[in-house]
Amino acid sequence: MSAISSAWKRLPWWVEPMTVVLVLSAFGLYSFVAIALFPGEFRQFVSPFYSPEVPLPNWMPGFVTAPMLVLWIPLGFRATCYYYRKAYYRAFFFDPPACKTGVQQKMDRFWAGKNAAEGYRGERALFVWNNIHRYFLYASIIVVLFLWYEAFRTLLGPQGFQVSVGSLLWFLNIVLLSAYTFSCHSFRHLIGGNKDCYSCLRGGNARRKTYNFVSRLNLQHPQWAWLSLFSLLATDLYLRLLQTGVITDFVIIPFGG
Amino acid sequence: MDRDAANDKSMSSKAHAPVANEDLGKSGGTAKLKIFRGDAEGGREVDYEIPLVEGMVILDAVLGIQAEQAPDLAVRWNCKAAHCGSCSAEINGKPALLCKSRVDEYDGEIHVGPMRAFPVIKDLVSDVSWNYEVSKGIKPFQSDEQAPFTMYEEDVERLYEPKKCIECFMCQDVCHVLRTHHKHAEFAGPRFFVRNQWLEMHPMDNQERLHDLKEDNGLGYCNITKCCTEVCPVGIKITDNSIIPLKERVADEYYDPAKWLMRKIRGR
Ligand code: SF4
Ligand code: SF4
Ligand code: FES
Numbered sequence A: 001m002s003a004i005s006s007a008w009k010r011l012p013w014w015v016e017p018m019t020v021v022l023v024l025s026a027f028g029l030y031s032f033v034a035i036a037l038f039p040g041e042f043r044q045f046v047s048p049f050y051s052p053e054v055p056l057p058n059w060m061p062g063f064v065t066a067p068m069l070v071l072w073i074p075l076g077f078r079a080t081c082y083y084y085r086k087a088y089y090r091a092f093f094f095d096p097p098a099c100k101t102g103v104q105q106k107m108d109r110f111w112a113g114k115n116a117a118e119g120y121r122g123e124r125a126l127f128v129w130n131n132i133h134r135y136f137l138y139a140s141i142i143v144v145l146f147l148w149y150e151a152f153r154t155l156l157g158p159q160g161f162q163v164s165v166g167s168l169l170w171f172l173n174i175v176l177l178s179a180y181t182f183s184c185h186s187f188r189h190l191i192g193g194n195k196d197c198y199s200c201l202r203g204g205n206a207r208r209k210t211y212n213f214v215s216r217l218n219l220q221h222p223q224w225a226w227l228s229l230f231s232l233l234a235t236d237l238y239l240r241l242l243q244t245g246v247i248t249d250f251v252i253i254p255f256g257g
Numbered sequence B: 001m002d003r004d005a006a007n008d009k010s011m012s013s014k015a016h017a018p019v020a021n022e023d024l025g026k027s028g029g030t031a032k033l034k035i036f037r038g039d040a041e042g043g044r045e046v047d048y049e050i051p052l053v054e055g056m057v058i059l060d061a062v063l064g065i066q067a068e069q070a071p072d073l074a075v076r077w078n079c080k081a082a083h084c085g086s087c088s089a090e091i092n093g094k095p096a097l098l099c100k101s102r103v104d105e106y107d108g109e110i111h112v113g114p115m116r117a118f119p120v121i122k123d124l125v126s127d128v129s130w131n132y133e134v135s136k137g138i139k140p141f142q143s144d145e146q147a148p149f150t151m152y153e154e155d156v157e158r159l160y161e162p163k164k165c166i167e168c169f170m171c172q173d174v175c176h177v178l179r180t181h182h183k184h185a186e187f188a189g190p191r192f193f194v195r196n197q198w199l200e201m202h203p204m205d206n207q208e209r210l211h212d213l214k215e216d217n218g219l220g221y222c223n224i225t226k227c228c229t230e231v232c233p234v235g236i237k238i239t240d241n242s243i244i245p246l247k248e249r250v251a252d253e254y255y256d257p258a259k260w261l262m263r264k265i266r267g268r
């Protein structure tokens, strides 16, 4: 792991921002095409993009599909996530693209004329809206609960209880999504970061322990962010492969029947 | 991790004296340094070459050059043990402690220059006094109780990390809000968010700090891009453990409609 990360550090500075741009754009494109054009169910499997299922009101314009009514939650959650903010400020806005003097200065000039640097507002102008992140967190916790439900539902095959490769994937995905959601900085704040004194609180010790646990998860927040993004993709892709009959779901432990 | 281990080794050599070629056998080869020579008016990089000694840090090389080739080369240092925070400079465009960076960590030519977010005085020395001015503007610690306090470990464990700061100001130097966008007048910089976090989370401190953080210290200018965290020589997770927790507290106070409503109802 450390060999990989030190090799990564030796790459030219632009590799990291460009990778982020490519991966996020590809993910955005894929998920948009998927939810706009294709159904999200196959037997007991529901794609994580399509849960919870909400009924589509009649007055909705035709291009809106049911998953779009829910997807703004995880989308908003990631868009306002402290980690993804870092990633896109660096990769899409080049502000800063990297931490080296030459690069920071060069970008400054290339950006937009002479006084662009002085016009920087950071998160004080438009991006001040990122402060609503906590509300996306609250909504995402609900979505995560639904996805746990969907994961358990995959255990109910056509012949009764079974464990298949698909189920394992659905569980892996929701575990990673939960790790991402509960390692959130806003959650860490809510659970104990907003308190100065635990010994002054009733149940303070439990509070502190939870806070310390979340802090440990939070150390790996970027990692959860990427892994859960990829697991979402893999899960949806698996469903597409099932739908089109390219693969069949391999049952590991058959039961019931 | 590896870096720390390497550093421990170099520290155990001779704490204060530069590692000169006479006291440790030459390991063959030379180190090529391009050192910035100049002042506030400008300057240029000058090439130097010095015999490479095993375990040598950049500060050794610079002091060796100063002793033998360029007696007027200005460099600030003190402890040579990564403790005093005096020897901060930029190596290959990134802030680093000269005394903590081993020469053999770098391949090829090594560019050494002063910190650029502050006015250069001469060669590798820049004027960091702006930081002391910012520091003066931060409300000092104040408590309702008389020290010594009775405090519990679980309430202060979070306060050890910000206390590790050695005030090297490298995080200030690398922060694009200062280095690229020159917001020195409106932005306190990561070092002072670290300090504010310590004060704000201190169970005995009674001061209201969030307003100052938002308005005077420009916390909102920080876009959490973590360059400060990348360079901190004592490993403070500045962005994750100081800045973001403070942003969350500021959000409680200024950007959370539900909390705002609750305060209205309770008449606060
Ligand atoms: S995280 Fe914030 S304070 Fe740290 S370098 Fe980036 S913008 Fe500056
Ligand atoms: S926080 Fe770290 S980088 Fe910043 S001044 Fe303190 S020790 Fe130096
Ligand atoms: S900080 Fe990343 S999800 Fe909240």
Ligand code: FES
Binding pocket: B076, B077, B078, B079, B080, B081, B082, B083, B084, B085, B086, B087, B088, B097, B098, B099, B100
């Ligand atoms: S000389 Fe003290 S930190 Fe380098």
